[in-house]
Amino acid sequence: DSGVTQTPKHLITATGQRVTLRCSPRSGDLSVYWYQQSLDQGLQFLIQYYNGEERAKGNILERFSAQQFPDLHSELNLSSLELGDSALYFCASSVEVAGGHTDTQYFGPGTRLTVL
Amino acid sequence: AQKITQTQPGMFVQEKEAVTLDCTYDTSDPSYGLFWYKQPSSGEMIFLIYQGSYDQQNATEGRYSLNFQKARKSANLVISASQLGDSAMYFCAMREGLDSSYKLIFGSGTRLLVRP
Numbered sequence: 001d002s003g004v005t006q007t008p009k010h011l012i013t014a015t016g017q018r019v020t021l022r023c024s025p026r027s028g029d030l031s032v033y034w035y036q037q038s039l040d041q042g043l044q045f046l047i048q049y050y051n052g053e054e055r056a057k058g059n060i061l062e063r064f065s066a067q068q069f070p071d072l073h074s075e076l077n078l079s080s081l082e083l084g085d086s087a088l089y090f091c092a093s094s095v096e097v098a099g100g101h102t103d104t105q106y107f108g109p110g111t112r113l114t115v116l
Numbered sequence: 117a118q119k120i121t122q123t124q125p126g127m128f129v130q131e132k133e134a135v136t137l138d139c140t141y142d143t144s145d146p147s148y149g150l151f152w153y154k155q156p157s158s159g160e161m162i163f164l165i166y167q168g169s170y171d172q173q174n175a176t177e178g179r180y181s182l183n184f185q186k187a188r189k190s191a192n193l194v195i196s197a198s199q200l201g202d203s204a205m206y207f208c209a210m211r212e213g214l215d216s217s218y219k220l221i222f223g224s225g226t227r228l229l230v231r232p
Binding site: 002031033035042043045048056058088090092094096103104105106107108109110112 | 166
């Protein structure tokens, strides 16, 4: 158990719908990352939050957004869903100290999204 | 250009034997971190081992060791005394120090199957 929690574990929805994925980081971790794992794209970085502020964006579609709340949990919102959005969505967290390239990111169990 | 290359899509190993999973990387940043993660069929991403670019010694964690050859830009994972439970996908990943997001860049993975 990494200490990172994600809900729900599975989500099945229809095209055009909107869903919210939730992540709670490990205790003490200030940074939250969202990744998407799909068969054709592999593991791709979506977005990072640090202590409530957006720090970096990766290959995140405009239909997707995220936020990190004062209690440090994060939500990833996916709207106008398309078939191609079906994937495993991971949240990861890390402490983020100076020289952050050394920090280990611990992953949650993932949310498997199926868009029908 | 691919930042992380894993050239072995699939590998077999006999139980109790050692196996090496290859990973090469590309970066011009002198500060970076290299990570290996395991993804069993259940889907979660499990952190295995970390190597920093300035580390003089190869990293070891139990049965896992990282064969770090900086000049060749390779970071191969060695699993000793393979067990049936080692059957999984294995991902090599890198974090670059100058990238302020410290996001992980993943390779395409190697599927390892341990034969009894």
